[in-house]
Amino acid sequence: MSNEQTKTNEQTHFRTCNLCEAMCGIVIKHDGEKVLSIKGDKDDPFSQGYICPKATALQDLHEDNDRLRQPVERTTHGWKEIGWSEALDKVAAGIQSVQKKHGKNALGIYLGNPNVHNLGGMLTIKHLLSSIKTRSRFSATSIDQLPHHIVSMHLFGHMLRIPVPDVNRTQYMLIIGGNPLASNGSIMTAPNMRQ
Ligand code: SF4
Known part of the structure; x- marks a missing residue:
């Protein structure tokens, strides 16, 4: 196929990276099934063009020979x-x-992070879980977020009153087990990371 033909078939998709809760806007150029490029969407009001390396690796996932x-x-x-x-x-x-x-609880379920950022998953998983009726449910939340929720509930009265670090007015910040510059800061993304 000539370059000219490739250019003719080139299309652009505006999507959201579903790999984490930062949900960065991405611009995917593709020619049919072939991905030509994945870049941050500068017009996305939330991420403003930012993406971490995982977003460009979506192409590797898409093209992986071992992909199911x-x-x-x-x-x-x-x-x-x-x-x-x-x-x-x-x-x-x-x-x-x-x-x-x-018994019902003998069945364990693990819900991975992308389920939360996937419309199909969001619409159907609730029904699947309510028909399976197991209490043995695990997820990215049960691995690393429930302690946040419990502390927020006891300190601030609700599990979702999660404090966001005021990075701009912080003099010393010690981060253990995280790298906001690579992960886009998760919950503290918008207010802090781009100023
Ligand atoms: S921080 Fe990375 S993985 Fe998370 S949504 Fe943005 S590009 Fe995707």
Whole structure:
């Protein structure tokens, strides 16, 4: 394909990076399935063109040869590709069998971070969870955010009254286990990081 043809087919998508709660605006140039570039969206009022390296790595995820594009089943002869209906039936049968034998809470569920920034996930997961009825639920929140919520509840009266560091008027800041310049600051992103 010539350069001219590639240019003709080039399209631009404006999207939100769904890898973390900073939800940076991104501009994706692509030619059909082929991603040509991923850049920060300068017109996004929230992120103003900022992205961390994870956003450009979305292309690697998209093009990874090992990326799962359809369900697979582990068999004695290795992984076997199966159809969605078959996969969903098998998963449902497995869930029912475990819960019937060992009780509802014997089934553990882990919800990864991108679920919270995915419209399909947001609309459907609630129904899935309420029909499965297990109390054994784990997530990015249960790993690293619940202590914040508990402290906020006891200190400020509500779990979501989470204090945002006033970076601009801070003289000394010690950060343990985080790098806001790489992660875009998460909750403290907008008010602090770009001034
Ligand atoms: S900080 Fe990085 S991972 Fe998070 S939304 Fe922005 S680009 Fe994506």
